[in-house]
Amino acid sequence: MVLRAGGVVLPLRPGPVRLGPLCGRQARGLSNFYSCRFAPPGLERARDPVAAMAALARDLRRRRFDSLWFDALDEGPKDVVAEGLRRAGWIVEPFPQFGNWYLATEGLDFDAYWQQRPGALRNTGRRRSRALLEKGEGRIARFAQPEEADAAIAAYEAVYATSWQPAEPFPGYIPGLIRQGLADGEAAVWCLFIGARPVAAQIWVRRHGQATIFKLAYDQDWSRQSVGTVLTMAAMRAALADPTIREIDFGWGDDPYKQEWLPERRQRYGIAAYNPRRWVGVALAIRNLARQKIRNAMG
Structure with missing residues (x-):
């Protein structure tokens, strides 16, 4: 479902929403479980984005x-979308959803970047890289060509299966992302091998000068060798040597390790909105907004 008004395009996915025995209709912005950023296309270029969103x-x-x-x-888009919804009479509930850690990279080379990292990280990265890549059987591989998709998927899934990460809720999504991303030239899979065994893997997605470390995993049997650190260090070195990349970010979440690599944080938001002229909309607003007030009152 796609709506248009005032130069703004709003792609939506209609579906049911349930509240006890009640079943209503909900429209969700066209993002998914893995989305790191969403905004209606055309919002930033619209002459009056709030009016367009209200329409x-x-x-x-x-x-x-x-x-x-x-x-x-x-x-910025959160404020515009929320104000447009309010003008149209919706009950609007914006909320902080997740943090996004990032680094602006224009004019920054790897040596300068590395000197700004915490001393413990620099020491671990230097020592483990030497042990695994210079003296050991380790090697770094980057899969970026369409014909490498099968090898990239096999390596990534082999690592993921031995990692701490939970099972993917949509198991076909990541293989499809890798295959399509390599075909479009907008994704790469980095992998650290020890001999023939993949022990760490990362999916990088890049577009319009922004590179996102989208997914990462490492074999828990090799955690003491800091294989994730070694791989991230190699991938960051390559990214900072690429003049077309202006920013690197870590996607979704506030995992503590992320700020060691990328020191800036920005907030990403969600918005829930309720139709006050529909019984299910009113019931959802009462339930969700009352719950938030109780949480706030309890500190």
Whole structure:
């Protein structure tokens, strides 16, 4: 489902929303479980983005949706979307969703970057890289060509299966992402091998000068050898030598290790909105907003 108004395009995925025995209709922004950033296309270029968003929101009320949901919005788009929804009469609930750690890289080479990292990380990276890559059987591979998709998927999935990561909720998604990303020239899979065995892997996605470390995993049997650190160090060295990359980020989440590599943080937001002219919309608003007030009152 795609709506358009005032130069703004709003792709949506309609579906059910349940509240006890009640079942209503919800439209969600076209993001998914893995999305790191979302904004309606054209929002930044629109002459009056709030008015455009309000027109879209009024259209959604006429279509009798009970609630709306948007994920992974930067602060600017979050404010525009929320204000447009309010003008159209929706009850709006913005909320902080996750942190995104990043680094602006223009004019930054690897040596300068590495000197800014914590001393413990520099020591571990230097020592383990020497042990594994210079004196050991380790080698770094980068899969970036379409014909390398099968090898990239096999290496990544072999590492993931031996890692601490939980099973993927949609097991076909990552292989499809790798295959399509390599075909489009917008993804690469980095892998550290010890002999013939892959022990660490990362998926990097890049577009419009931004590179995202989208997924990473390492074999738990090799955790003491800091194989993840060794691989990240090699991938960062290559990224900082690429003049087309202006920013590197870590995707979704505030895992403590991320700020050691990428020191800046920005907040990404979600928005829930409720239709006050629909019983399910009102019930959802009462339940969710009351729950938030109780949490705030309890500190």
